[in-house]
Every structure is written in structure tokens, then in C-alpha cells.
Amino acid sequence: MRKRIFLSPPCVDEAERAAVMAAFDSGYVAPCGPKVDEFERAIAASAGRRHAVALSSGTAAIDLAMAEFGVGPGWLVIAPSLTFIATVGPAWHRGTQVAFYDSDATLNGDLTRLEEALEDAKGVKTMVVSVDLYGRCCDYARLEKLCARYGAVLVCDSAEAVGAKSAGRAAGSAGAIGVYSFNGNKIITTSGGGAFLCDDDAMAARARKRSQQSREPFPWYEHSEVGYNYRLSNLLGAVGLAQLAKLPRFIARRAEIKAAYRAAGLRLVPDVPGENNWLAVALVESEARRDELLARLAVADIEARPVWKPMHMQEVFKDCRFYGGSTAEDCFKRGICLPTGSGMQDEEVERVLEVLK
Ligand SMILES: Cc1ncc(COP(=O)(O)O)c(C=O)c1O
Numbered sequence: 001m002r003k004r005i006f007l008s009p010p011c012v013d014e015a016e017r018a019a020v021m022a023a024f025d026s027g028y029v030a031p032c033g034p035k036v037d038e039f040e041r042a043i044a045a046s047a048g049r050r051h052a053v054a055l056s057s058g059t060a061a062i063d064l065a066m067a068e069f070g071v072g073p074g075w076l077v078i079a080p081s082l083t084f085i086a087t088v089g090p091a092w093h094r095g096t097q098v099a100f101y102d103s104d105a106t107l108n109g110d111l112t113r114l115e116e117a118l119e120d121a122k123g124v125k126t127m128v129v130s131v132d133l134y135g136r137c138c139d140y141a142r143l144e145k146l147c148a149r150y151g152a153v154l155v156c157d158s159a160e161a162v163g164a165k166s167a168g169r170a171a172g173s174a175g176a177i178g179v180y181s182f183n184g185n186k187i188i189t190t191s192g193g194g195a196f197l198c199d200d201d202a203m204a205a206r207a208r209k210r211s212q213q214s215r216e217p218f219p220w221y222e223h224s225e226v227g228y229n230y231r232l233s234n235l236l237g238a239v240g241l242a243q244l245a246k247l248p249r250f251i252a253r254r255a256e257i258k259a260a261y262r263a264a265g266l267r268l269v270p271d272v273p274g275e276n277n278w279l280a281v282a283l284v285e286s287e288a289r290r291d292e293l294l295a296r297l298a299v300a301d302i303e304a305r306p307v308w309k310p311m312h313m314q315e316v317f318k319d320c321r322f323y324g325g326s327t328a329e330d331c332f333k334r335g336i337c338l339p340t341g342s343g344m345q346d347e348e349v350e351r352v353l354e355v356l357k
Contacts, residue, residue: 005302005351008185008279011250011343015242023238031212033234039241040195046163046244047178048170049197051204054232054240055211058159058181058194062129063090064207064230065155065177065196071096071127078117078152079129080109081310082328087129087157088311100312102324106272107281107307107331108138111146113323118150120321126152130174131159133308134337135187135278136271137166140174147175155179159194162187163247165274172197182236187250187278187342188243190236250342251276257340257349264353269335280338281307287333293356294336300355307335 023035036054044052055061071077077091081100088098099121101113109130118126128147130138137158147154154175158164161171162180172178178197182190196207209215214227232240254277261280262268269281284290290306297304309332312322339352 002301005339005344005348006341007303007305007337007339008187009341009343010184010189010191011246011341012189012239012243015245016239019238019242020235023235028234031231031233033237035234035241036232036237039232039237039244042241042244043180043195044197046170046247047180047195047197048173049178050199050201051197053196053204053207053211054237055194055196055230056232057192057230058157058179058183059086059089060211060228060230061177061179061194061196062086062155062157063093063228064210065179066090066094066096066127067210067228068177068203068206069127069153075125075127076121077127077129078114078121079157079311080131080133080328081312081322081324082107082109082133082308082331083131083157083311084159084308085311085314086159087131088317091129092316097320098317099321099323100310100317102322103328103331105270105327106136107133107269108136108272110324110327111139111142115146117321117323118146118152121152122150126150127155128152128175129155129157131157132161132164132166132171134281135161135164135276137161137164137171137274138174140166140169144174159183160186160278161276163251164276167274171276176200176203182240182243187254187276188240188247190232190240190243193232193236193240246342253342253344254278254280254340257344260346260349261338261353264357266338266356277340280340282336282338283331283334284336285334290334290336296355297352300351302339302352302355304339305337307331307337
């Protein structure tokens with residue numbers, strides 16, 4: 001029977017199985033344990049940060065970033081429109097005003113539009129949640145300078161960009177806090193998971209404490225604030241370590257898949273130096289053509305998707321301010337994310353190309 005081709009499925013084998021069984025046999029079948037600690041050290045080192053706090057999701061990391069600064073009513077959160085809803089979901093739950101900015105040709109947020117938003121936000125407590133979309137880092141130097149000039153807190157949502165670089169700097173290393181996701185569809189996975197990255201010792205300790213119900217160091221359960229249950233389990237830390245060791249291979253394999261798509265004549269969005277090649281994104285001539293190709297791929301049992309639908313086009317955010325023109329909207333209408341799994345075989349790439357030809 002023909003096997004379904006997924007967009008970006010987990011690529012795991014005996015190494016992950018052995019790691020999880022060893023963690024199981026060690027007796028640490030709990031949210032705390034040596035494999036979570038080791039995973040945190042390895043992730044912090046690869047992100048060029050002093051600290052990584054391993055969490056149950058990337059969304060949890062964004063929520064803890066907002067908790068750290070007390071984001072809530074009276075704040076403004078500014079984010080690129082072309083992203084997954086988790087970038088701003090925690091802001092919505094906190095009753096915070098949200099504004100969006102358009103993309104540039106890289107698909108990442110257009111920093112000129114961000115500057116317009118920051119100009120309007122003068123005098124308001126502001127957090128910018130910048131996104132490294134589809135594994136392609138923003139210009140961190142420019143972003144940091146801009147946020148510093150306007151006194152905005154910068155959070156770097158690198159959920160999709162684990163292993164990528166911005167001018168030699170690791171994804172997630174910009175701003176006060178970086179965010180990684182290890183969800184099942186990401187370039188490395190813990191089945192579900194994420195990381196809160198920062199350089200400040202006290203901030204890391206607060207995030208870790210909040211991720212464990214903000215329990216005070218007493219023999220009984222003592223609380224002076226209300227926290228969250230966001231900690232990653234020790235078993236998943238073991239899976240993450242096995243995955244992290246394979247990251248360079250995964251990045252290279254995804255680059256090969258993209259090269260094969262390009263060699264066959266597909267128009268992928270231009271590469272950004274240092275990207276992790278998470279997903280191959282093709283731009284086709286029209287929305288109708290996008291839908292036609294998606295339908296053909298679906299019939300052939302191949303998973304493909306439109307690019308993220310911009311947040312300013314979503315019903316739930318229809319009253320939010322949007323800075324920009326039609327770039328993000330155009331990418332949504334003409335963009336297709338194609339299968340780019342790290343374990344994808346050459347025959348499977350051929351199968352995708354056969355349908356698209
Ligand atoms: C841009 C972006 N931000 C945040 C997240 C949230 O990560 P998670 O699914 O681990 O909560 C994701 C992915 O799912 C994402 O793509």
C-alpha cells in the first residue's frame with residue numbers, strides 16, 4: 001500500500017527508543033530528573049544562552065516570557081502577522097492589546113513596519129514577539145537595536161528555527177528571552193515540548209519556579225504567587241538529547257530535499273543564510289493554482305499546506321491594528337508548504353514532484 005507522505009513528521013529511530021527506555025529504567029519517570037537537566041544544558045549551549053528551561057511546549061515558553069514582564073491589560077504586544085497563533089495566543093489570554101506588522105520578501109516581519117508600530121506605541125509598555133518563520137532567522141542586530149531605541153521588551157519566537165543562525169548567532173539568542181518548540185512537527189522533537197531561553201540567572205530561576213506551580217522552598221506546599229504546570233518530563237528530555245545529536249544531519253537532509261524541488265523547477269522562496277530548512281515553501285502564481293495543487297497532493301496522499309494565514313486576517317484579531325500592505329496576505333494566497341521531513345526518502349521526493357509536474 002502507498003505510504004502517506006507527511007509534511008514534517010518526527011524522525012526517530014533506535015537511538016530515541018534506547019534513550020527513553022534508559023530514562024525509564026533509571027526510575028526518573030517524572031517531570032524532574034537528570035535527562036531534563038542535561039537537555040537544558042545542551043539546549044542552552046546550542047542557543048548561545050546561559051540558561052534553557054525545558055517546558056511542555058513552545059506556547060508555554062511564550063506565556064512564561066509574558067509572565068516574567070507582567071504582560072496584561074495596559075500592555076501592547078506587537079508581532080508579525082504571518083505566524084502561528086501561539087506567538088500571540090498568550091497575549092490574548094492575558095487581556096493584552098495586540099498589533100501586527102507585515103512581512104518582507106523573506107517572509108519574516110518587515111522591520112520598517114515594526115518601526116511604524118513602535119512609533120505609534122510610544123509611552124505604552126510594549127513587548128515585541130519577533131518570529132523566525134519557517135526556520136529562517138530575522139536580522140537580530142537590527143531588531144535588537146530597534147527595540148532598544150523604543151524601550152520595547154524583545155522576545156524571540158524561534159519555535160520553528162532550532163538550529164538556525166542569524167549572522168552567526170544562534171536562533172533564539174536575540175532579546176531578553178528566546179523560545180524554542182520541540183513539537184512533533186518541528187525539526188527536532190520531544191513529541192511535545194519547548195524551551196525558555198535567557199541569560200539572566202534570576203530570570204531563569206523565576207521561569208523554572210513558575211513552570212512548577214511557583215512552589216516556595218518549604219517542606220509543605222507554600223505559595224506567594226500562582227504558577228503553572230509547564231515542566232518537561234525526564235523521559236522527554238532523553239528523547240530531546242537523542243534528537244539534538246542529529247540536528248546537523250536533519251538540517252542537511254532538508255537542504256537536499258529543497259535542492260531537489262528547485263532542480264525540478266519549483267519556485268521556492270529564496271533561502272535566508274543560516275536557515276535550518278524546516279519547511280520548503282513554494283510560491284505559485286495564484287490562489288486558485290495553490291488550491292488546485294493542494295487538492296492534487298491530497299488525492300496522492302501527500303500532506304501539504306498553505307502558509308500560515310496571517311493573524312490580521314483572522315476573525316479573532318479583526319479589530320487589531322495592522323501595519324503594512326499585502327505581502328503577508330499574498331504569501332498566504334500563493335504559498336504552499338511542501339513535505340520536507342528529515343527522514344524523507346528520494347523516492348518520496350520524486351512522488352511529490354510527479355504530482356506537481
Ligand atoms: C511560530 C511558532 N510559535 C510558537 C509555536 C508554539 O510551539 P508549541 O507547539 O510547542 O506550543 C509554534 C509551533 O507550534 C510556532 O510555529
